[in-house]
Amino acid sequence: MNLVDVNTMFPTDEKCREMLVRLRWPEGVRCPRCKMDAIELETEKTLYYCKQCDYQFTVTAGTIFNDSHLPLTKWFLATLLLCEAKKGMSACQIQRTLGLGSYKTAWYLCHRIRHAMIESQRPMLDGKVEMDETFIGGKNWWQGKNSLHKGKETVIGIRQRGGELRFFHAKDARSGTLGKYIRENISEDVDILYTDDWNAYKGAAKHIRKDGRHKTIRHKLRIYVKGDTYTNTVESAFSLLKRGIMGSWHRVSAKHLQAYCTEMAFRFNRRDNSDLFMDTLRHMITAPVLTFQKLTA
Numbered sequence: 001m002n003l004v005d006v007n008t009m010f011p012t013d014e015k016c017r018e019m020l021v022r023l024r025w026p027e028g029v030r031c032p033r034c035k036m037d038a039i040e041l042e043t044e045k046t047l048y049y050c051k052q053c054d055y056q057f058t059v060t061a062g063t064i065f066n067d068s069h070l071p072l073t074k075w076f077l078a079t080l081l082l083c084e085a086k087k088g089m090s091a092c093q094i095q096r097t098l099g100l101g102s103y104k105t106a107w108y109l110c111h112r113i114r115h116a117m118i119e120s121q122r123p124m125l126d127g128k129v130e131m132d133e134t135f136i137g138g139k140n141w142w143q144g145k146n147s148l149h150k151g152k153e154t155v156i157g158i159r160q161r162g163g164e165l166r167f168f169h170a171k172d173a174r175s176g177t178l179g180k181y182i183r184e185n186i187s188e189d190v191d192i193l194y195t196d197d198w199n200a201y202k203g204a205a206k207h208i209r210k211d212g213r214h215k216t217i218r219h220k221l222r223i224y225v226k227g228d229t230y231t232n233t234v235e236s237a238f239s240l241l242k243r244g245i246m247g248s249w250h251r252v253s254a255k256h257l258q259a260y261c262t263e264m265a266f267r268f269n270r271r272d273n274s275d276l277f278m279d280t281l282r283h284m285i286t287a288p289v290l291t292f293q294k295l296t297a
């Protein structure tokens with residue numbers, strides 16, 4: 001899907017709405033309140049009605065599109081731009097490209113699309129898993145963990161080889177914190193967990209470590225690959241994240257760092273997916289609402 005395809009297939013809000021209906025309710029329109037079948041009303045704005053709970057709604061009711069004054073055609077174009085830009089795209093550029101009235105509108109739009117990229121109910125990672133941490137922010141932050149960590153934000157990356165990548169904006173890289181992300185994301189039956197020789201992993205991965213399933217690569221000795229022991233795939237994802245932050249987003253506040261991490265991982269995990277645009281739209285029409293108040297709280 002490219003810009004021309006999106007323009008051709010979705011030239012009007014009506015066409016956009018038809019697609020959202022198909023993505024939101026593949027098995028027929030359901031009432032968002034009581035989940036019963038609903039019927040379409042004969043009006044211009046494509047209203048639906050549920051007679052079980054006496055509720056009128058549109059396809060965007062209770063979704064991130066809710067309460068937006070932007071035409072759906074612009075939403076669709078912004079979604080394509082965000083999901084196809086490998087290193088991300090700034091709200092400023094979205095504003096100019098789509099001719100949006102204000103930076104604030106573009107900023108809120110981008111954040112809502114990002115919010116829809118949050119994955120719920122993810123399975124535990126299995127097989128061969130790499131885990132690493134990096135530090136973002138402060139002076140010379142792009143030099144990574146060799147420079148001082150003071151004033152920097154910690155990002156943890158976990159990636160199953162040949163599988164999913166996850167990024168987390170963590171409060172630090174201490175043992176307890178690493179252990180929490182290991183427990184929440186990595187299966188206890190993981191074949192091997194690869195990390196560097198950062199001391200905190202000893203305690204954090206204790207349960208995996210005891211029978212030799214935790215392998216470390218000795219970065220302190222400047223060894224980066226030893227047989228199949230390396231953390232290079234998660235590190236290459238980190239460098240993409242950093243290039244994105246430097247090149248497109250310029251300044252990312254600590255408060256919104258997780259949102260950018262989520263966006264990068266979402267795109268990275270779908271880099272070979274030819275259906276990326278539709279997949280993103282499906283997330284958007286089924287994700288929970290993100291209000292401006294919540295975003296700026």
Ligand SMILES: [Zn+2]
Nearest residue numbers: 031034050053
């Ligand atoms: Zn109902």
